[in-house]
Amino acid sequence: MSKRKIVPIGPYHPLQEEPEFFKLIVEGERVVDLEVDIGYNHRGIEKLAEAKHWDQITFLVERICGICSTSHPFAYCLAVEDLLKIDIPERAHYIRMIIDELQRLHSHLLWLGLAGHFIGYNTIWMWAWKAREPILDMFELISGNRQNYAMMKIGGVRRDMKKEDYQVLRKTIKELYPTLQLFQKAIEDDPVIQTRTKGVGILKKEDALSIAVVGPTARASGVNIDVRRDDPYAFYDKLHWSVITCREGDIYAKVIVRILEMFESCSLIEQCLDKIPDGAIEAEVRDIPPGEGIGRVEAPRGECIHYIRSDGTNRPIRHKIRAPSFVNVASNLVTVPGYTISDAAITLAAVDPCYCCTERSAVFLKTGEKILTGDDLIKLSIQKTENLKKDYGL
Amino acid sequence: MIKDEVKNALKETIKEWETKSPKRIYLTIDKKHLLQTAKLFFSDLSMRLSTITGIDNEQNFELIYHFSCDKSGEIFNIRVFLEKNNPEIDSLTKLFRASDWVEREINEMLGVRFIGHPNLTHLLLDNDWPKDSYPLRKDYTNE
Numbered sequence: 355m356s357k358r359k360i361v362p363i364g365p366y367h368p369l370q371e372e373p374e375f376f377k378l379i380v381e382g383e384r385v386v387d388l389e390v391d392i393g394y395n396h397r398g399i400e401k402l403a404e405a406k407h408w409d410q411i412t413f414l415v416e417r418i419c420g421i422c423s424t425s426h427p428f429a430y431c432l433a434v435e436d437l438l439k440i441d442i443p444e445r446a447h448y449i450r451m452i453i454d455e456l457q458r459l460h461s462h463l464l465w466l467g468l469a470g471h472f473i474g475y476n477t478i479w480m481w482a483w484k485a486r487e488p489i490l491d492m493f494e495l496i497s498g499n500r501q502n503y504a505m506m507k508i509g510g511v512r513r514d515m516k517k518e519d520y521q522v523l524r525k526t527i528k529e530l531y532p533t534l535q536l537f538q539k540a541i542e543d544d545p546v547i548q549t550r551t552k553g554v555g556i557l558k559k560e561d562a563l564s565i566a567v568v569g570p571t572a573r574a575s576g577v578n579i580d581v582r583r584d585d586p587y588a589f590y591d592k593l594h595w596s597v598i599t600c601r602e603g604d605i606y607a608k609v610i611v612r613i614l615e616m617f618e619s620c621s622l623i624e625q626c627l628d629k630i631p632d633g634a635i636e637a638e639v640r641d642i643p644p645g646e647g648i649g650r651v652e653a654p655r656g657e658c659i660h661y662i663r664s665d666g667t668n669r670p671i672r673h674k675i676r677a678p679s680f681v682n683v684a685s686n687l688v689t690v691p692g693y694t695i696s697d698a699a700i701t702l703a704a705v706d707p708c709y710c711c712t713e714r715s716a717v718f719l720k721t722g723e724k725i726l727t728g729d730d731l732i733k734l735s736i737q738k739t740e741n742l743k744k745d746y747g748l
Numbered sequence: 749m750i751k752d753e754v755k756n757a758l759k760e761t762i763k764e765w766e767t768k769s770p771k772r773i774y775l776t777i778d779k780k781h782l783l784q785t786a787k788l789f790f791s792d793l794s795m796r797l798s799t800i801t802g803i804d805n806e807q808n809f810e811l812i813y814h815f816s817c818d819k820s821g822e823i824f825n826i827r828v829f830l831e832k833n834n835p836e837i838d839s840l841t842k843l844f845r846a847s848d849w850v851e852r853e854i855n856e857m858l859g860v861r862f863i864g865h866p867n868l869t870h871l872l873l874d875n876d877w878p879k880d881s882y883p884l885r886k887d888y889t890n891e
Contacts, residue, residue, distance in 0.1 A: 392849075393872035401883055436769055566796045566846035579796075585771055585821035648772055648814070648823055650798075659814065661801045676799035676850075684849055 358386065361695060363702070365394040374683070374707065378690065378698055385698055388690045390683060403673035408434065408508065408642050411673065415660070416502050418677065421464060424457050425653035426675070427506035429660040432587055432649025434508045434642065437664060442637045446510035447588040448630040452523075453496070453505050454588075454651065455619040455626070459530070460489040461654035462612045462619075465706045466537065469609065472700050473550045474736030478540070485533045488526045495519055510636025520627050527620050534620070538613050546742045551606040555689040555701030558603055562685070569656020570611045571682045571705045575603035581652040593625045605704045612706075642666070653678050655706050679707050696738040750793060750820050757788050764827075771820075774812075776827040782813075783838050785826055789815045790843055795824065797846040802854040804885045809835045809860060830860060839865035857884040 364375030375391035399418060403411050415426040428450060435442065463486040470478025490500040496515055497503035505511050541547055557567070562575040572579055580597040582590040598614040600607035644666040650659040656678035663672045682705040690701050751773065755762070761784075764776035777785055789795040798814040813826040830837060839862035840847035851862045852871040859882040862868060870877060882888060 393870070393874070396872045398883065436772060439769060561845075563796070564844045564846065566798070566844065579818045584818045585816075585823075646768070646774075648825070650823075657798065657816070659798050661799075661812070661814065663803065672801065672803045674799065674801040680799075680849065681846065684845065 357381070361385075361698075363698070364391070376686070376690075376698075376702060378695065380695060383694045383696075385691050385693060385695060388687055390686060392683070400673055400675060403670060405669065407668050408670070411670070412506055412508065413504065415675065416504065416506075418675065420501055421461050422457060422653040422655065422658070423502045424453050424506060425651050425658045426660070426677070428454060429649045429651045429653075429658045430662070430673075431506050431508050432651065433647040433660040433662045434649070435647070436649055437642065437645045437647030437662065438508075438639065440509065440637055440639065442510045443634040444589075444631050445514075445633045446635045446637075448626045449505065449511045449515055449635065451588045451590065451593075452515070452623055452626050452630075453493075453503060453511075455622045456489055456492055458619045458654045459616055460486050460493075461706075462616050463489070465612065465654075465703075466609070469700065469703060472703055472732065472735055473547070474739035475547065478537070481533075482537065485530065485537075488529070492523055492526055495522060507636060509639040510634070512636075514635050515630075520630075524624065524627055527623050530620055531617070534613065534616050541609060541613070545746050546739055546748065548606065549742050550697075550700065550739060551604065551609060552602075553604050554693055554697050555605045555704055556603045557685050557689050559601075561688045562603070565681060565685050565688070567656070567682050567685050567705075568678050569652070569654070569682065570608055570615065571656065571685060573597065573599045574607035574611045576601040579657075581650050581657050585650065587649075587651060589629075590622075592629075593622055595622050595625075605700060608704045608706075642668070655679055655682060679705070683707050694738075696734040699732060699735045750817055750822065753793065754788075754824065757792070758785060761785065771822045772825070773822060774825045774827055776829075779828045779830060779837050782826070782828055783840070783843070786813065786815075786840050786843055789824065789826075793817065794819070797840070797844065798823070800847065800850045800854060802858045802860060802884065804858060806832075806886055808832050809858060811837065811854070811860070813840075835859065836861040836863055838863050841865050856882070858882050859885065 359380050361378035361380055363378060366373050373394040375394060377389040378385050379387035403414060406414055411430060412427045415430050416423050418426045463482045467479040467482030470482060493503055494500050496519060497505050497513060505513060557575045559576045562572050562577050576599060578597060578599050583597055595618045598611050600611055642664045644664055646663040648661050650657055658678055659676045661674040662670045665671045685705060686702055690698050761777055761781045762775050766774040768774060795815040795817045798816045801812040803810040809830040811828045815824045817824060839851055842864060849871055851865055852868060854860050855862060855868050856870050856873045
């Protein structure tokens with residue numbers, strides 16, 4: 355038996371360039387155990403929220419995550435609206451859904467690109483991010499910002515959509531379909547991608563249930579949950595779409611779930627544009643009475659849940675936030691051990707971890723005298739793909 | 749109806765039952781009944797522990813276990829009160845892994861001890877963080 359060695363990945367993730375610390379315990383090439391250390395960059399947002407006015411918190415929680423930046427304010431607004439028991443105008447619901455689905459598209463494309471880069475397919479990386487650009491342009495068109503859209507507001511949305519923008523959005527979505535089909539076909543047809551991702555980093559259904567993972571990570575393991583369908587907010591129950599699930603639980607399943615979900619998101623945006631009525635975009639909200647409320651949305655990574663409690667003043671006395679990656683990252687504890695170090699990079703990335711949400715990862719592999727850095731880990735992964743390509747004569 | 753199943757199974761264990769909005773149910777129980785209630789929710793009713801909220805009410809501590817029933821879309825919130833001087837409660841880690849990290853977080857942020865947790869160390873705070881200093885307590889000051 356070879357001697358156990360430690361491969362620290364962190365405290366800064368080499369691929370995602372965000373803080374999180376993983377300690378891989380390896381025997382030779384094989385990972386036998388994993389320790390996760392989060393908290394490198396804890397920002398104390400829950401404590402900070404106790405010192406902010408209700409309206410300020412919308413902006414505060416928007417800064418939890420740069421990728422799913424609308425999910426947190428969305429869940430927070432739903433929580434406050436749950437406390438207030440108010441109905442918001444129909445038009446506001448549709449605008450919220452459009453922003454939510456656009457965000458899912460940009461987030462999944464971003465992940466697809468990074469995953470491609472991680473296994474040495476830089477073409478996928480460039481293409482996916484090229485396809486993501488028009489989505490960001492749509493955000494700019496609607497909200498004025500490419501990130502942190504500041505659209506959510508307690509009681510509705512902060513900014514209306516212009517009628518002339520509908521057509522531009524429709525055209526962008528229409529043009530996205532062939533690109534998504536291209537990605538789907540490229541991934542389904544490529545033997546090397548299949549070898550790298552099929553049967554790797556498997557999350558079994560019973561583990562998925564025990565760890566209570568959410569979003570695409572859960573759905574790829576056969577756990578059929580989606581907040582949009584199970585606990586519908588806005589008008590998700592009035593639109594036609596389906597929840598994508600796979601049974602295998604490996605990385606390939608997670609890729610497929612995300613790609614197919616993008617088609618659903620496109621369809622949801624088109625349906626919203628068909629149905630969006632004219633009218634007001636916000637309901638009037640005055641004081642927040644004492645009480646408590648829970649709001650949750652299906653963020654691109656899964657259920658994002660906010661709990662708030664008010665004592666009748668202008669600030670909450672408790673604001674609890676559970677971002678999806680907080681539970682999804684914990685699943686790495688069972689998916690990484692048992693595979694090789696070169697698979698660790700893509701497996702750790704397969705849950706689409708959002709470290710600003712959960713918070714911390716980086717790579718220094720120390721085997722005797724030699725120290726490997728984060729770049730080396732990616733090189734190891736890319737090397738494995740290159741070797742496979744040679745085996746397949748590609 | 750899941751609500752009726754919960755009521756029938758728990759009966760007098762429930763000290764208070766509140767339906768604050770159609771899909772948000774809050775029930776208060778005594779802390780000694782937590783394990784059996786969580787077992788009922790997870791094993792028998794296939795619910796998922798979304799998260800746990802810990803609150804410092806100054807006169808006591810309050811934990812809310814948010815169980816999500818994905819079949820009905822309801823959230824069952826189990827409310828438990830702990831005494832100010834000796835806040836401790838059974839850990840749910842023997843039932844499922846979902847409570848592992850969040851219990852560690854509440855432990856370091858509020859100073860609640862979870863009996864039976866296999867690794868009750870710091871999750872988010874640094875290991876050098878001063879002992880008996882809990883940032884989410886209301887009397888916390890950072891001076």
